[in-house]
Amino acid sequence: MHTEDDLIGTPLTPDLLRGALEVERTERGLLPHRLPAWARAQCGDGQLAMAESQPSGVRLVFRTRATTIELDTLPTKRVYVGAPPGPDGVYDLLVDGRPGGRAEVSGGNVLTIDMATSAAESEPGPVGTARFTGLPDRLKDVEVWLPHDETTELVALRTDAPVEPLADPGGPVWLHHGSSISQGSNARNPTGIWPAVAARLGGVQLVNLGLGGSALLDPFTARTMREAPADLISLKIGINLVNADLMRLRAFGPAVHGFLDTVREGHPTAPLLVVSPVHCPIHEETPGPCLPDLGAMGAGQVRFLAAGDPAEQSSGKLTLSVIRQELSRLVEQRAAEDPNLYYLDGRELYGPADFAQLPLPDQLHPDAETHRRMGERFAALAFGEGGLLRRGVLHGDSP
Template identity: 75%
Template sequence: MTTTPITAELLRGALDLERTEHGLLPHRLPARARAQCADGQLAMAEAQPSGVRLVFRTRATAVELDALRTKMAYRGAPPRPDGVYDLLVDGRLTARGSVTGGNVRTVDMSIGAAETEPGPVGTVRFSGLPDRTKDVEIWLPYNEITELVALRTDAAVEAVPDRGRRVWLHHGSSLSHGSDAESPSTTWPALAASLGGVELINLGLGGSALLDPFTARAMRDTPADLISVKIGINLVNADLMRLRAFGPAVHGFLDTLREGHPSTPLLVVSPTYCPIHEDTPGPAVPDFSRLSEGRLQFRASGDPAERAAGKLTLTVIREELARIVRQRAADDPFLHHLDGRDLYGEADFAELPLPDQLHPDAAAHRRIGERFADAAFGSGGPFGAGATPTGS
């Protein structure tokens, strides 16, 4: 087996790469952004490589990847499933695997504390690949921090030339991050990107879609042909701001994006349906009653009467986002709006309920991805092939 250095030329979907004592750690926010926020939730989310993949051309029939994972665990709950690596050959899902060992970060949600137990590097191996020149993609787990240590193959590896696809830059919450999707290439943004024939940069940040200015600046400075932002649920379940602050914060976020992408198609997506927060403010709090069975659920702890004082709910946010987009679109013909309930609404909840009251399951991810692709990339959609000019 031949070892090939893992370099930026072989990686897609990351905004920054950090050299560690073990190897290469992909980040989905640049160092400058990470330095501006000490929140542990954000640090974990942006270092979990949702949408990040190794891409190379080879005749190899066997591929091995050494990686050091940091896996999350919750005290009092059964172990969480291992993160999944998807291997695609010429765009088709061919195999899946996981690594063993690695670090385990255990969170005690009752007191908000966490501790990390170190572990060894593991290996995921794929064999029996077709003996011909092909493009290989290894999508990294969306739910495990992953330090890339070594790539080995039984034939030479080279970078894949630019395929001329448009780049779609997306930002959202844990739903966009991956939540409970089956695997990294089947999160709803990954599915939509595949259907739309675009290259994905996924800035879905679990618990951290909070209109942070440093996220807007990172997106402003990232080359992209298409941009979408899914806004709302984290602002409610974190109980982060009131209506007075929300509107100007949305305007400020969009203004920053437009500084770097003045004519790029920009789609603002409001929250998908989530019954606990439709008309009840946050914060969302964990329900530990079934944790020993491996079922963590959430509930809204706010009071609906608090909406009069400016507390946010999903209904309030949808109305405000629609208003803001209408106002701005008068001077911005490349700005568009999509009601999140068109992706997952009340009827979908009745058929495919949210297992923990917040996050969709694998079937719902597929439905959301297909509907987004149809609405955004389809004929007449804001991201349709002939709809609008490229951005910057």
């Protein structure tokens, strides 16, 4: 067994990372971000700051003969007042695209959140180590997928053979934006979130802008997507607008148009797929806000409920059914002049029949099995033969 002194230290540099749109140099090492600093500066929301710094879809990628890999990190664990502690974040290792190991890092900072008041307190903690051993002794491509639900500061990388970055991304770049479901809430591991499942099956390189609680048609997110390199783009719109009770129908349509206009400024002809919400019974016909179920939390469970009144739809409050109808109409209208724009009803990924078989454990987020099912379905619908995003670029045409 190797000791730390036997291993080679490799400087952590941004060229070893994929899936991050910006990498911050800290006192300890590197902190991947999924929104650039200028975008973060335009919103002081703590939920967004937490979500974008959680490296969903971000991975270290390199080539090596190493049989042992150690990665020191400083994670930030979340603890909710009144709820049992969640499991540690998971690090997935892929060797030449196949599962090669799994690790967790204990310790780290602790962020305690009171869902009743939205207050949060942070307590510093120690650096920990994710270790992978017994890897095949040959030249291979290695990916270390970082936890999708823990802010992760990268401190040190050690191996028993030299490491070199990979220049070739290995397929078209798929830029996706969505809510906590796209970020991976309630998935067990980072390669198990539905966009990662879909990317693997579709042979594309994921850049995941699934931002928990923050898929809100923010202009800075649209500008971020406009500037980000991408061959294929998808936008999953709806659930956060309802559960945040953020806007009314009058504002929704123009906001969608504005978001799409901005993305198209940077990617005028890339295949672009608009995806409406998956099935979520509490908000199908009931507007937000969505609130934590304090009674369930008293019993040690995290659950959510819809606090709006269905009658408020007549005054312009949004529900999932209203959003689906409006998104379908808007995409049909725009597609007359934008032949690379497509629409997908989110219930094709997870619908009422799926809910009957695999209900949402907290009434809002899918479990691990449902993430796998959604990823497989998206891969078939978007990247499969005749798929909505396969047209054009995946046949070798220019994006």
